[in-house]
Amino acid sequence: MLDLKYVRQSPDEARRRLASRGVAPDRIDELLAVDESRRKLLTEAETLKALRNAASKEIGARMKEGASVELEARKAAVREMGERIARMEAQVSEAEASLNAALLELPNLPHHTVPEGRDAAANVVVHTHGSPSHFDFKPRGHVELCESLHLVDFERGAKLSGSGFLLYTGWGARLERALISYLLDLHVHQHGYTEVSPPFMVNAECMVGVGQFPKFLNQAYAVQEGLDGATLGQRYLIPTAEAPVANMHRGEILRQDELPKSYCAYSPCFRAEAGAAGMQTRGMIRVHQFDKVELIKIATPQEGYAELERMRGHAERVLQDLGLHYRVVLLCTGDTGFASAKTYDIEVWAPGQGSYLEVSSVSNTEDFQSRRMQLRFKSEAGGNLLPHVLNGSGVALARLFVSLIETYQKVDGSIAIPAPLQPYLRTDCIRA
RNA sequence: GGAGAGGUGGCCGAGUGGUUGAAGGCACAGGUUUGCUAAACCUGCGUAGGGGUAAAACCCUACCGGGGGUUCGAAUCCCCCUCUCUCCGCCA
Incomplete structure (x- = not known):
């Protein structure tokens, strides 16, 4: 606001x-x-x-x-x-x-360092790490790899819940679980975040607080109790852990000496993707439910942008350690999300797709969310001020999964596991 | 789901329908004292909105979980909702 x-x-x-x-x-x-x-x-x-x-x-x-x-x-x-x-x-x-x-x-005001532009064409690539991996064979796409290695059962996922819902199986399920643990451990132990495990449903106030509502109500899944229509709209499946976690201190007055607050949380994310029907229906790139490890920071206005850069570094670190090629994009004014003043998208390379996939979006909402949430902190001077609230994916899993298996596939159809994940998965290779 | 108890300022905790924005305490800030620390003492200390000012000062309004009602007047009485706690039932 x-x-x-x-x-x-x-x-x-x-x-x-x-x-x-x-x-x-x-x-x-x-x-x-x-x-x-x-x-x-x-x-x-x-x-x-x-x-x-x-x-x-x-x-x-x-x-x-x-x-x-x-x-x-x-x-x-x-x-x-x-x-x-x-x-x-x-x-x-x-x-x-x-x-x-x-x-x-009304959306947030863009930060003065954000490039002007109408849409994604005006975004600016600010950093590139590594280069697309070279293959001596034609790299397969993740759908083919998932099917041949039985990592994801797309048909049965659709049978259970409809298109856009994934059923991970065997090594696929284990890889997903390994990634969650790995990411949480990285951010907790290396980057100093406090781990939280939030509710996966929140009330409307939380959704308003982060700026999801009222504008994007139709993108959410609203739940009701049984067939009791009166309970419809009391809770919503979270589209991101940002919804519960950023709201943890809603309505509170924090002390300046407890800032910055740094939280990380794993959660599944539920997105109706209304209006996106028809695009990317096959595969794991755009789905109604995916896992994500989210980073949240509450910082003083003085520190907000330094924290944004730090948080971006934390998200990049994931891809660096996993040996993936990626680029960082600074979104232009027209492409920046509703609540954000400045956003970096991190896009990882997926050789089978031959394209970059957005796996992280790191934003400073400045006081846009804290004003909506009435989240304040008592400054050392004594006054109550609105802190900056930041969020960043650290990172979204389904697409990371895609990039990993496409990048580390071998000619025989097996997949090498990068070193950081091996302790979690207890193998260095997934084969049929 | 049933029964009961309770939600008051950053925290704890008083409060008879009428100078109560709210006693008292803690915490915090400033000051006195002090070799340092501690203690003691003094002073200050809610939030939001509107008006006002160069900026202050200052004035007004609202807020005691949320929403209605009664009344000239409500933290205080009545109703509904919500959350927390205790007990019972059910359940992973």
């Missing part, structure tokens, strides 16, 4: 910065108009309330003196005033509701 005071003070700047993300400038005008009428109503209502409070106080004082009968007319007058106040308050809360709704629909 944007800082309303900022928008009020610098409307032109706000318009310009949001325009670079494709937000129509008149959205700001509408916002300011609603805000102005709200403030007008509020001032009127508060003036009336002040009058009523004074009158009530006076009635109380006179009743103590014993005057009761004469006060009836006065009471009636104040009662009438109360009715007026009630009507005005209804108007105020209506204005507040529409102001809030408008505010919740």
Whole structure:
């Protein structure tokens, strides 16, 4: 959520910065108009309330003196005033509701280091690690490898839950589990994150807090209890562990000396992918459920961007240690996610696809999420400030899985296991 | 699911419908004392919104889990919801 005071003070700047993300400038005008009428109503209502409070106080004082009968007319007058106040308050809360709704629909402002551009074409590759591995044979795609080695049973996955749901089997299931353990251990032991294991369903407040709602409600799976429609919308399957973990301290006031808070969490991620039907239906690249290890940081505004770079390094480390070729992309204004001020995507090379796959997205949301969550910290100067909230995948598993098996496949159809995973998998090679 | 008890400021914890934004304590900040530490003492210390100011000061409004209601006036009375705890039942 944007800082309303900022928008009020610098409307032109706000318009310009949001325009670079494709937000129509008149959205700001509408916002300011609603805000102005709200403030007008509020001032009127508060003036009336002040009058009523004074009158009530006076009635109380006179009743103590014993005057009761004469006060009836006065009471009636104040009662009438109360009715007026009630009507005005209804108007105020209506204005507040529409102001809030408008505010919740606006995306974050891009950081000044983010390149301007409409879409992915304007993104900038800022770093490349390694190079595509060389093969003496035509590398197979992950679907073929999964089928021949029985790592994933696509047909039965679809039988159980529909297309876009994966049934890992045998070595595939073990590799998935090994990756989860490996990633958590790396971030806990090497990078100093505190491991948490969150609920996989959250309430709507959490979804609003991270910026998923109200705008992306249709991308989520809403659950209900049995056929009790009244419970629908009370909980949602999480699209990422960011939803529960970033909200851990929602509504709290942290001490500055406990920052930065660093959490990592494994969770499955559930995404309806509404509107994405037809693309990438086969395979593991775009699915409705996948595993991910997520990194979350809560930091002071001074440290926010240093932490962003650090977190990006933590995600890159995964791919470096596994010996995978990847590149880091700085997203342009038009491609940056709703809640983010600055985002790096990390894309790993998948030789069988002949393309890069996004396995991580590392973002600083600045105070966009903390304002929505009313998450604050008490600064050393004494005031309550909004911290920066960062999130990054460390990393998404299904696509990492794809890159791994495609990269380490051998001509005989077996797959070599990179050294860091061997202790977890207790083998150096997967073969049929 | 059933029964009961409870949700008050960063934390603990008082609170008779009317100067209670809220006693007291802890924590915290500043000060006095002190060889240092500790202790003691003094002072200060909620949040949000609106108005106001060059910036302050200052003024107003709201907030005692959330939402309604009663009343001239609600932390305090009534109703609904929610969460926590204890006991019972069911269950991985």
